[in-house]
Amino acid sequence: EALSDTLAEEILRKAEKKAKELGIPMVLSVVDDGGCLKAMKRMDGAIKGSVAISRDKALTAVYFQTATENLGKETLPGASLYGLEQTHGGHVVTFAGGMPIYSKGRLLGALGVSGGTVEEDKAVCLAGLTSMKD
């Protein structure tokens, strides 16, 4: 089972619904398990700088198979992975808004969300993945 159109659209729809509830225009990016963009939407009014960040959050979640915010503490100066944020040509994001998409324990890809505060981005990301059984 790969990351299908149907699944990608469902994820984007749920995420966008949550973003609208919060009243914050966001950029939503879905990538597959190889980091290849599958679907992307920049909602009307979303800041342009969020395009790259939402994609990089999704890439980061695929690269390391973890929610992006989990990398924040570990990459602080002096922590065990200090410097990880420099790898992958600057495409690593270490704050909230990117989460891997699993189905039956298998990595299908990731969702990256950017446009609000990190808490808002995370809430939208979680909303996008509500029906996923990991």
Add this chain to the structure above:
Amino acid sequence: EALSDTLAEEILRKAEKKAKELGIPMVLSVVDDGGCLKAMKRMDGAIKGSVAISRDKALTAVYFQTATENLGKETLPGASLYGLEQTHGGHVVTFAGGMPIYSKGRLLGALGVSGGTVEEDKAVCLAGLTSMKD
């Protein structure tokens, strides 16, 4: 009037409908008048190499405000714009599949399509833009 969610979705829907009629999975990218990605879809089964190309076709159509295939002859060795295809960090595409989106004479952005032959890509691109009055 900017390139709205409504318009981007209409364009993607029409383009996808045409791609399905042709039986060819494609990648569809919509960018705004600054080249910033607005919406993107990689249809199930589309080759991964088409992701970058569809986006670059859209970028090219915005950069030069022309359908991408118009650059093909002009960039042949010895032609007047030979070398243009090297500019913009290698994001210029000189074959069919990218077209600017105009509304009432104003540039709103562009659509880039990749996945089939250049004729098929062009047909899908035209289908995506059918209702646009340029």
Add this chain to the structure above:
Amino acid sequence: EALSDTLAEEILRKAEKKAKELGIPMVLSVVDDGGCLKAMKRMDGAIKGSVAISRDKALTAVYFQTATENLGKETLPGASLYGLEQTHGGHVVTFAGGMPIYSKGRLLGALGVSGGTVEEDKAVCLAGLTSMKD
């Protein structure tokens, strides 16, 4: 079924055997269906410039799901895909030595070979994939 260690090693072993028969040290790169490197070997004496080329041949075969030499004619000045060789940040290779790896009709990845003439590279590539049923 993904591109496993077992399969990647079998492909490298067969390719290397052929390269040794030809008496030409080569670089052999296997990538998965997302273009992510799975295994790579630079045989003793192979030229260093072949490292990037073998990988890019494999990437190209995955991007476009075709043997790399099929892109040669189509990207000549005036041909329908003239300019395709400029895409993907200069990682497209349009001469022989890269081939997709299929199993039961599904793309698993690709093998890229560099170090000899294009005919030699192609022969080694074919030898690497002899047992694959596409």
Add this chain to the structure above:
Amino acid sequence: EALSDTLAEEILRKAEKKAKELGIPMVLSVVDDGGCLKAMKRMDGAIKGSVAISRDKALTAVYFQTATENLGKETLPGASLYGLEQTHGGHVVTFAGGMPIYSKGRLLGALGVSGGTVEEDKAVCLAGLTSMKD
């Protein structure tokens, strides 16, 4: 004496054996004394983000002829080499998992390991180099 196929394979074999004992799929990269990739293996199940990191760990160990973790303290904000982690186009890694390969006091190349915790990566790296007399 250069970094031969025989030596590279021995190093990869020992490192992989250790990774399997730890039960952690890893990516193993061997580069020569010029930083040119000699052999690379991504074990089944290893995260994809480890491909670039294992190679960059090996590059870093060659660039500075030291185990990568030795750069961690020196590149902390305020330390003497703060900023070094930004050099080389972002390919410097400052945590454990990369070690130079010496033979009779001469640099032959380096091994980079990624996929586990930094302690696990280091243990696998050490295991790969057990027979080296530096």
